[in-house]
Amino acid sequence: MAQLQGKIAMVTGAARGIGRCIAEELAKEGCDLAICDLKEEWLAETAEAVKTIGRKVKCIAVDVSNSAQVNAAVDGAVTEFGRLDILVNNAGITKDTFIIRMTEEDWDAVINVNLKGTFLFTKAATKPMMKQKSGNIVNIASIIGLMGNAGQCNYAASKAGVIAFTKSVAKELASRNVRVNAIAPGFIQTKMTDLLSEEVKQKMLEAIPMKKFGTAEDVAKTVIFLSSDASSYLTGQVISVNGGMLM
Numbered sequence: 001m002a003q004l005q006g007k008i009a010m011v012t013g014a015a016r017g018i019g020r021c022i023a024e025e026l027a028k029e030g031c032d033l034a035i036c037d038l039k040e041e042w043l044a045e046t047a048e049a050v051k052t053i054g055r056k057v058k059c060i061a062v063d064v065s066n067s068a069q070v071n072a073a074v075d076g077a078v079t080e081f082g083r084l085d086i087l088v089n090n091a092g093i094t095k096d097t098f099i100i101r102m103t104e105e106d107w108d109a110v111i112n113v114n115l116k117g118t119f120l121f122t123k124a125a126t127k128p129m130m131k132q133k134s135g136n137i138v139n140i141a142s143i144i145g146l147m148g149n150a151g152q153c154n155y156a157a158s159k160a161g162v163i164a165f166t167k168s169v170a171k172e173l174a175s176r177n178v179r180v181n182a183i184a185p186g187f188i189q190t191k192m193t194d195l196l197s198e199e200v201k202q203k204m205l206e207a208i209p210m211k212k213f214g215t216a217e218d219v220a221k222t223v224i225f226l227s228s229d230a231s232s233y234l235t236g237q238v239i240s241v242n243g244g245m246l247m
């Protein structure tokens with residue numbers, strides 16, 4: 001039995017990787033979807049998969065760090081589907097280097113997409129959700145936002161920011177029946193982590209008690225849990241999907 005039958009969900013960064021998998025799992029659970037990424041054509045494969053599952057889908061080109069585009073995207077989704085039940089802030093980037101070499105541009109780019117993007121989408125989605133007196137927001141943070149990582153100070157700061165943002169907004173919206181939670185994935189195999197050297201990957205593997213990397217499905221299943229009534233008494237929480245890498 002689908003857990004989210006007839007719900008309307010919006011997923012950012014849904015063209016590939018974890019975002020695409022989240023969109024597909026939400027569709028399998030009965031959601032119609034507004035899927036967003038930088039370019040509409042990048043969303044074609046995700047859209048096809050959602051349609052094959054038998055759900056409706058709207059593709060929206062949006063840069064999550066651009067407030068006018070974000071507001072238009074959320075308005076467009078609400079106009080198309082009449083409401084918005086679930087928002088998953090998944091779009092994210094890395095620009096890794098040690099602080100000594102990190103440029104102001106590297107810093108701003110990561111903070112703008114990962115943290116400001118989460119703020120802009122959450123603010124825009126809060127309006128219809130408060131009006132409906134229900135909603136569910138899931139922010140994709142990172143284990144790096146909890147433990148830090150050499151070479152990722154911009155990314156770590158952005159994801160720690162997402163976690164603190166999640167807790168603050170959860171406190172603001174709890175009485176409106178809008179829940180806000182975060183997932184902090186550990187090492188998940190995607191195009192983002194494919195960029196790392198074999199040496200770094202091997203070191204990571206050694207630090208994971210379960211001795212395997214996570215999959216996009218591991219994260220997507222946690223999104224389903226946080227979006228459904230199975231987690232109805234959870235808000236402001238951070239679930240770290242990490243194979244035991246951080247306890």
Ligand SMILES: NC(=O)c1ccc[n+]([C@@H]2O[C@H](COP(=O)([O-])OP(=O)(O)OC[C@H]3O[C@@H](n4cnc5c(N)ncnc54)[C@H](O)[C@@H]3O)[C@@H](O)[C@H]2O)c1
Pocket residue numbers: 012013014015016017018019036037038062063064065090091092093113140141142143184185186187188189190191192193
């Ligand atoms: N892969 C991992 O190990 C891992 C671990 C922890 C957290 N995460 C987080 O999970 C999320 C997804 O990661 P992934 O591994 O699937 O990455 P990915 O690079 O495969 O996918 C990210 C998606 O976001 C989109 N995107 C980037 N900038 C955007 C913008 N400005 N506006 C709209 N869309 C934009 C990209 O086009 C892409 O489709 C990210 O927030 C990432 O930080 C990933």
